[in-house]
Amino acid sequence: xxxxxxxxxxQIVRKFLIATxxxxxxxxxxxxxxxxxxxYPQLNLGIDFTTYGRIRPVHTNAVIFAxxxxxxxxxxxxxxxxxCKTPMFSKMLSNIHFWGWQLIIVSAALTLxxxxxxxxxxxxxxxxxxxxxxxxxxxxxINMFGTIMKRRERHIYVAIWFYIATFLxxxxxxxxxxxxxxxxxxxxxxVYAGVQxxxxxxxxxxxxxxxxxxxxxxxLMYYFLPxxxxxxxxxxxxxxxxxxxxxxxxxxxxxxxxxxxxLPDWAQTxxxxxxxxxxxxxxGGMVNGLLTLRGAWDKVRDDVVLKFxxxxxxxYGMSTFEGPMLSLRNINAxxxxxxxxxxxxxxxxLGWNGFLTFGILYWLVPRMWKTxxxxxxxxxxxxWIGTLGIIFYAVPMYWAGxxxxxxxxxFNDDGMLQYPTFIExxxxxxxxxxxxxxxxVFYLTGVFIMAYNLVKTARQGSFMASEEAEAAPMEKVVKVxxxxxxxRALERRPIQFGMLALVAxxxxxxxxxxxxxxxxxxxxxxxxxxxxTPLELQGRDIYVREGCYTCHSQMVRPFRNEVVRYKxxxxxxxxxxxxxxxxxxxxxxxxxxxxxxxxxxNAWHYWHMYEPTSMTSGSIxxxxxxxxxxxxxxxxxxxxxxxxxxxxxxxxxxYDAIANDDLxxxxxxxxxxxxxxxxxxxxxxxxxxxxLIAYLQRLGTDIxxxxxxxxxx
Amino acid sequence: MSVIFLLIGCSLLLAIIFLFIFIRSAKRGQFDDDYTPSxxxxxxxxxxxxxxxxxxKH
Numbered sequence: 079x080x081x082x083x084x085x086x087x088x089q090i091v092r093k094f095l096i097a098t099x100x101x102x103x104x105x106x107x108x109x110x111x112x113x114x115x116x117x118y119p120q121l122n123l124g125i126d127f128t129t130y131g132r133i134r135p136v137h138t139n140a141v142i143f144a145x146x147x148x149x150x151x152x153x154x155x156x157x158x159x160x161x162c163k164t165p166m167f168s169k170m171l172s173n174i175h176f177w178g179w180q181l182i183i184v185s186a187a188l189t190l191x192x193x194x195x196x197x198x199x200x201x202x203x204x205x206x207x208x209x210x211x212x213x214x215x216x217x218x219x220i221n222m223f224g225t226i227m228k229r230r231e232r233h234i235y236v237a238i239w240f241y242i243a244t245f246l247x248x249x250x251x252x253x254x255x256x257x258x259x260x261x262x263x264x265x266x267x268x269v270y271a272g273v274q275x276x277x278x279x280x281x282x283x284x285x286x287x288x289x290x291x292x293x294x295x296x297x298l299m300y301y302f303l304p305x306x307x308x309x310x311x312x313x314x315x316x317x318x319x320x321x322x323x324x325x326x327x328x329x330x331x332x333x334x335x336x337x338x339x340x341l342p343d344w345a346q347t348x349x350x351x352x353x354x355x356x357x358x359x360x361x362g363g364m365v366n367g368l369l370t371l372r373g374a375w376d377k378v379r380d381d382v383v384l385k386f387x388x389x390x391x392x393x394y395g396m397s398t399f400e401g402p403m404l405s406l407r408n409i410n411a412x413x414x415x416x417x418x419x420x421x422x423x424x425x426x427x428l429g430w431n432g433f434l435t436f437g438i439l440y441w442l443v444p445r446m447w448k449t450x451x452x453x454x455x456x457x458x459x460x461x462w463i464g465t466l467g468i469i470f471y472a473v474p475m476y477w478a479g480x481x482x483x484x485x486x487x488x489f490n491d492d493g494m495l496q497y498p499t500f501i502e503x504x505x506x507x508x509x510x511x512x513x514x515x516x517x518x519v520f521y522l523t524g525v526f527i528m529a530y531n532l533v534k535t536a537r538q539g540s541f542m543a544s545e546e547a548e549a550a551p552m553e554k555v556v557k558v559x560x561x562x563x564x565x566r567a568l569e570r571r572p573i574q575f576g577m578l579a580l581v582a583x584x585x586x587x588x589x590x591x592x593x594x595x596x597x598x599x600x601x602x603x604x605x606x607x608x609x610x611t612p613l614e615l616q617g618r619d620i621y622v623r624e625g626c627y628t629c630h631s632q633m634v635r636p637f638r639n640e641v642v643r644y645k646x647x648x649x650x651x652x653x654x655x656x657x658x659x660x661x662x663x664x665x666x667x668x669x670x671x672x673x674x675x676x677x678x679x680n681a682w683h684y685w686h687m688y689e690p691t692s693m694t695s696g697s698i699x700x701x702x703x704x705x706x707x708x709x710x711x712x713x714x715x716x717x718x719x720x721x722x723x724x725x726x727x728x729x730x731x732x733y734d735a736i737a738n739d740d741l742x743x744x745x746x747x748x749x750x751x752x753x754x755x756x757x758x759x760x761x762x763x764x765x766x767x768x769x770l771i772a773y774l775q776r777l778g779t780d781i782x783x784x785x786x787x788x789x790x791x
Numbered sequence: 792m793s794v795i796f797l798l799i800g801c802s803l804l805l806a807i808i809f810l811f812i813f814i815r816s817a818k819r820g821q822f823d824d825d826y827t828p829s830x831x832x833x834x835x836x837x838x839x840x841x842x843x844x845x846x847x848k849h
Contacts, residue, residue, distance in 0.1 A: 233824070242812075246805065250801055270794055274793070274794035277798065278797075305833065309833070310826075310833060314829040317829075326809065
């Protein structure tokens with residue numbers, strides 16, 4: 079058969095490569111900054127844009143979707159062309175994909191500090207950006223499937239299977255989780271409320287870990303690790319088996335983020351069982367990666383690329399063992415809401431994603447620039463300082479998490495909480511936060527060293543924009559017969575057929591089912607639970623805007639210590655039916671707030687938000703003094719009420735027109751009460767702080783109104 | 792909790808699609824050879840023969 083000549087496009091790989099390094103530095107620097115703010119809150123510079131609650135999502139979004147995201151595309155665009163023995167399907171689509179993705183990142187970096195957020199962890203971006211993500215993702219998909227279609231190699235290598243699973247699943251997760259009704263251009267409410275929103279969010283959130291941080295990276299491991307070691311993967315058979323096992327199990331594991339919450343028990347158990355089973359396929363991947371180096375461990379001693387990859391695969395093994403353990407009820411009861419989880423994700427993120435990316439970068443740059451690495455010793459320095467960084471990061475966080483879990487639960491001999499005020503644990507873990515930042519400095523320093531080394535390498539080489547290659551065309555099996563019904567041709571193409579079916583069923587399902595669910599789900603199950611007043615609704619949106627959920631949970635779990643500590647009943651599912659979005663949080667850097675309403679005076683909240691340490695000595699919460707100066711924007715109230723009505727919240731008809739009258743009335747009452755409680759407070763009723771106080775004082779109080787309230791679920 | 796039906800539906804749908812793809816590709820022999828593909832990927836980066844080979848002969 080005639081050999082065909084073609085060339086691989088390295089330019090698109092270079093673009094994604096540069097973006098990976100640049101956004102990696104940006105995302106990790108912001109990470110260090112937010113870490114330091116937990117020790118020195120004044121590092122927010124006193125402005126809202128750079129305060130923890132706003133830029134913590136910048137850090138998570140930047141490292142996940144910008145650093146790892148570009149890393150995925152870099153690796154996919156390099157390996158897919160070579161595995162398929164063809165250039166990418168369309169150069170134009172490649173470029174649209176690249177620039178579109180960078181535009182999304184820049185939009186995120188601008189909107190999140192400005193406070194435009196949905197308040198759903200790892201899915202904070204507002205609806206116009208969500209739509210952009212969906213479109214660019216489809217561009218990526220068309221380009222990838224187009225390339226697979228015109229491949230010259232019949233066998234689809236295991237790495238490509240991982241890429242396909244990534245594309246299909248992320249598309250579905252993103253669409254289902256992002257469905258929202260817009261209030262205006264940069265504000266929307268998710269269609270799901272409370273428990274439902276929590277379940278959808280963590281179904282998405284866990285699978286963002288599974289199908290954005292894991293499957294594509296396993297694909298990259300299966301290409302770049304054998305390449306770097308120059309030996310075949312230990313067992314190709316195992317790679318196929320663990321791929322299919324992994325993707326069939328992963329999608330069910332989401333509820334392990336909601337153990338002991340108001341989510342029904344059986345759904346929690348489902349999550350636990352599947353999470354536990356996940357050890358098998360996860361370790362299949364790890365074992366396969368490590369054993370690829372059997373008999374070649376001497377190479378690891380000399381080759382910095384392999385060093386990075388070995389640590390990456392080991393970190394993958396550790397975090398995928400720890401994950402199933404953390405999803406067990408008894409361990410989760412201890413570890414949930416503590417810094418243990420932060421340690422867990424960072425072993426995965428810094429070790430697995432970070433180190434695999436660095437290994438790939440050190441392997442790719444000399445190859446694409448046709449030269450040797452500028453400095454091996456600098457790369458080795460990066461390896462050691464990075465590894466130390468991971469240890470210095472993880473160990474203090476494990477210690478802190480263990481102690482938080484222990485101190486929160488500790489009762490003394492008299493049956494009282496040993497550490498009744500939350501600030502005692504905060505004070506205990508503060509030095510560990512400082513130590514963790516040192517780990518972060520190490521890790522980030524390594525990345526800077528890498529960037530310097532890679533730039534020097536590129537400078538001394540010459541970039542190979544396109545790489546010549548040749549291969550025989552693939553023998554045609556799929557034949558198109560003239561005059562046949564068009565559907566016949568489609569039936570022979572399972573992937574396109576599957577895609578179209580997915581799109582069709584998803585659209586149909588969403589349009590048909592979601593409204594039905596909404597009507598049903600918003601039937602109150604606790605009679606005394608009422609919708610938020612307009613002022614409380616505005617206050618809640620400030621709570622979301624400031625990212626309070628990044629440090630405060632709203633979920634009192636059914637444990638004696640929590641019920642005693644937070645002085646109220648444990649949280650019930652029926653209490654959250656009007657919460658669009660839910661704000662249960664996932665971390666308690668500060669205390670839980672679900673039973674906050676009525677515990678403190680309005681004046682306490684006023685001063686606490688103005689200067690937290692004035693009310694709680696030793697607090698690491700930043701000051702939110704801008705809330706005391708800014709006037710609440712009430713022009714949005716009618717639109718917000720109307721959207722809530724559309725979502726099934728039972729405000730009376732035509733309430734949007736008079737909502738602001740109620741809002742002003744309640745605000746005047748609170749302002750008057752503030753003046754009465756503390757004569758130093760002279761605030762007008764139209765400030766944002768008034769709305770926030772209204773919301774905080776409402777939190778978790780409905781259930782108290784009617785002691786005989788019927789508990790849901 | 793009715794949303795769980797949407798999620799189960801979506802998850803099952805995806806699983807069925809994957810299952811369909813799996814059966815199709817298994818039938819087409821994608822997984823018959825579970826060794827050579829792992830070796831083949833190591834050899835595809837050889838730069839196209841230019842004059843290097845000829846030169847070495849001289």
